Amino acid sequence: MNKSLFYITTFIVVSLSLLPFxxxxxxxxxxxxxxxxIPPVLVPSGTLNSYQSAIEDYNLLHFLKNSLIVAxxxxxxxxxxxxxxxxxxxxxxxxxxGLIMGSLLVVSMFPQISIAGPVWKIxxxxxxxxxxxxxxxxxxxLTLPLGVWILASFFKDLPPDLEASAxxxxxxxxxxxxxIIVPLAAPGVxxxxxxxxxxxxxxxxFALLIMTQQDFQTLPVGIALFQGQYTMPWGxxxxxxxxxxxxxxxxxxxxxxxxxxxxxxxxxxx
Amino acid sequence: xxLSLLTRERIFASSLLIPxxxxxxxxxFYPIFxxxxxxxxxxxxxxxxxxSPFVGLDNYKELxxxxxxxxxxxxxxxxxxxxxxxxxxxxxVIALVINRHFKGRGIVRAAVLIPxxxxxxxxxxxxxxxxxxxxxxxNYILSGSNTSAYTAWLAHPATAFMAIVAADVWKTSSFAGxxxxxxxxxxxxxxxxxxxxxxxxxxxxFREITLPLIxxxxxxxxxxxxxxxxRVFDLVFVMTQGGPADSTNVLQFYGYKKIFAEGxxxxxxxISVLVFFITFTVSxxxxxxxxxxxxxxxx
Numbered sequence: 001m002n003k004s005l006f007y008i009t010t011f012i013v014v015s016l017s018l019l020p021f022x023x024x025x026x027x028x029x030x031x032x033x034x035x036x037x038i039p040p041v042l043v044p045s046g047t048l049n050s051y052q053s054a055i056e057d058y059n060l061l062h063f064l065k066n067s068l069i070v071a072x073x074x075x076x077x078x079x080x081x082x083x084x085x086x087x088x089x090x091x092x093x094x095x096x097x098g099l100i101m102g103s104l105l106v107v108s109m110f111p112q113i114s115i116a117g118p119v120w121k122i123x124x125x126x127x128x129x130x131x132x133x134x135x136x137x138x139x140x141x142l143t144l145p146l147g148v149w150i151l152a153s154f155f156k157d158l159p160p161d162l163e164a165s166a167x168x169x170x171x172x173x174x175x176x177x178x179x180i181i182v183p184l185a186a187p188g189v190x191x192x193x194x195x196x197x198x199x200x201x202x203x204x205x206f207a208l209l210i211m212t213q214q215d216f217q218t219l220p221v222g223i224a225l226f227q228g229q230y231t232m233p234w235g236x237x238x239x240x241x242x243x244x245x246x247x248x249x250x251x252x253x254x255x256x257x258x259x260x261x262x263x264x265x266x267x268x269x270x
Numbered sequence: 271x272x273l274s275l276l277t278r279e280r281i282f283a284s285s286l287l288i289p290x291x292x293x294x295x296x297x298x299f300y301p302i303f304x305x306x307x308x309x310x311x312x313x314x315x316x317x318x319x320x321x322s323p324f325v326g327l328d329n330y331k332e333l334x335x336x337x338x339x340x341x342x343x344x345x346x347x348x349x350x351x352x353x354x355x356x357x358x359x360x361x362x363v364i365a366l367v368i369n370r371h372f373k374g375r376g377i378v379r380a381a382v383l384i385p386x387x388x389x390x391x392x393x394x395x396x397x398x399x400x401x402x403x404x405x406x407x408x409n410y411i412l413s414g415s416n417t418s419a420y421t422a423w424l425a426h427p428a429t430a431f432m433a434i435v436a437a438d439v440w441k442t443s444s445f446a447g448x449x450x451x452x453x454x455x456x457x458x459x460x461x462x463x464x465x466x467x468x469x470x471x472x473x474x475x476f477r478e479i480t481l482p483l484i485x486x487x488x489x490x491x492x493x494x495x496x497x498x499x500x501r502v503f504d505l506v507f508v509m510t511q512g513g514p515a516d517s518t519n520v521l522q523f524y525g526y527k528k529i530f531a532e533g534x535x536x537x538x539x540x541i542s543v544l545v546f547f548i549t550f551t552v553s554x555x556x557x558x559x560x561x562x563x564x565x566x567x568x569x
Contacts, residue, residue: 002472010367014381020440021384023407024396036405039415085290092283093276100287107298109494109553111501113525114546117308117539118301120530141297144290173282202389204504205522209530220391224508234399241392248387256380263445264452 021245028238035234050235051243058233059214060240063222066211067244069132070218071200074139078196079189081140082147087177089148090155091163101149108145112205120209130213138206143196150195150262154188155181191262194255198248219244302546308539315533322536329540339541341516342524349435349520350499356439357495358488361446368447369454382444390441394508397437398424401509424510427517434505434518442498446491453487454480486560493556500549521545 027035028051029044054060089097119138120129128134158181166176182189204220211217217225223244226237252259273281309329313322333339368379385393400407403422413419423429457480465475503522506512512519512527521541529538 006367006370009363010372010378013364013367014378016440017381017385017444020396020400021388021393024392024399027399038405038410038417040405040407040410081289081293084286088283088286092286093279094283094287095280103299104294106550106553107294109497110302110549111497111522111545112503113501113522114305114542114549115298115301116526117529117535117542118304119297121304121308121535122297122301137293138297141293144293148290198387202391204389204391204507205501205526208507209526220389220504223389223395224391224504237395238399241389241395245388245392248389249384252383252387253377253380256376256383259383260379260448260451263448 024238025242027234028242030235032231032235050239053233054236054239054243058226058236058240059222060243062214063217063219063240064243066132066216067201067218067220070135070139070207071197073132074136074143074200075193075197077136077140078143078147079193081144082151082192083177083182083189085144085148086151087155087181090152091160091181092173101152104145104148108142112142116205116209119206123210129210130216132216135207135210135216135218138210139200139203142203142206143199146199147192147196150192151185151188154185154191158184187258188262191255191258194251194259195262198251201244201248305539305542305546308536309543311536313535315535317533325536329537332537333540333544338516338519339521339524342519342521343544345431345516345518346500346502346520346522348431349438349502350496352435353438353442353499353502354492354495356435357443357446358450358491360439360443361448361450361491362488364444364447365450365454369451382447385441386444388441390504391508393437393441394505397433397440397505398509401433425514427514430510430514430518434502434509437505437509438499438502442495446495449491449494450484450487453484456487457483489556489560493553493560496556497549497553500545500552 026042026044029046029048030041031045031047031049034041034044051060088094089100123129123134123138126134128137162180162184163176166180171179202220203218204224207218207221208224211221214222219240223237223240226233226240310324310326311322312320312325312328314320364382368375368382388396401423403409403420403425404417406420406423408423409417409420412421421429423433461479462475465479470478501522502520503526506518506520506523507526510518512523522545525538525541525545528534528541532538
């Protein structure tokens, strides 16, 4: 690729990636009249009415709270279980490692509809529909493969002598894991945590099935079901969308390197 | 009896796997078999007093004659095929761009990741507004203020289908790009330097060095994108609700509608089973292809 072609391509790729979403952020700062205006209004009046209305009339903060609880707890549980599982698969002598890693990959890949009915039924029998644990437990199950794959590949790369010397000093397996291995693999743990959090924050299908009452719905469900009485409340939808996306955009800009290494490490080293 | 050190380590290691197994068995493997079980029964959620009588393969016989199911299957396959191809192509372009060394590469990489990070529900609402028939940005870009020429993109079968394909390609091309990038990074610079000395053009370098060496990465990207495209749901739910005239109805959405909106738990489960078998077969084919390639190269 020659230089000018490269810069033109880069420019197009970046514009196509950013502009549609910036347009939506722009929409969140418009009045209803500006939103439906032809020709479209490029510079919005900057009103925060849509945000106010999303909070007051559409319970935005409520959805935000539920999303934080569900995604936060999911991340903590998934990471703890992934540390133990990833360590075992990467560093301990155990049979059927390949089979276990392979079945985890299968879990992460099959479409949710193939388990949706039973998961719903199990949760109903437990009385866990419309409860935080009812959504967190399926999320942990679905994010475990991601966490285990990333962490196993990080643990594999650590020098093997570490544990041997820790063990000679009299540390148990657990002490070795949490005092020596985990601190060294902190970048990997952090990467896995970011990806698991993003998954749980964005998931819609199970949230829609399991959280049928507004009290427990997460942001994606809220945003998908925003309805006006006569027209689409585009301003409020755009405002809620902006609120739910800004944390992710910040994470991407700050942790870009980690996210890319996390997404590719599991895939390439497997 | 004293156990050997190895045996003790194995017992200890197996016990560490228990938490992970519990989750995966209870909420992933067991539900798959449970779906199979449900699909052999007649269960209607809104009529609980009917119980859940065993009906054998009746639900499957009904599925064979269900034209909407067939339509959804075809739509799903067309969607999977078209989005995967487009995403690999755009992903390749993205990977080539972000693999170069240049000032501001970090920011470009982050910018490219934005569509991937956005919740799909949000990007679906965003595209729904852009495709709006009266004040959508796309109509304005194509026809200016001449509103009589505006198209109701989401109200016609063909354009509605193209709209969800476009929205999916926008969202996930960067993920395909990242997987391909990982392959690009494995190619040693010396190969290009040597080709340069031999006078190879950049197109020749791309065709003779880059493409063959990133083939495994492309196959992995294909696998991940194919599997993910099979579960398209959010886009359809928000943008079209499967319409118009079932033109964007896909298996995951149809299954959801049957089981949860209409309450046909038994019949809907046949779709769950069908989807599982299709994706399982497709992934086996991929893994065999990738497996033989990758593992042989590693040895």
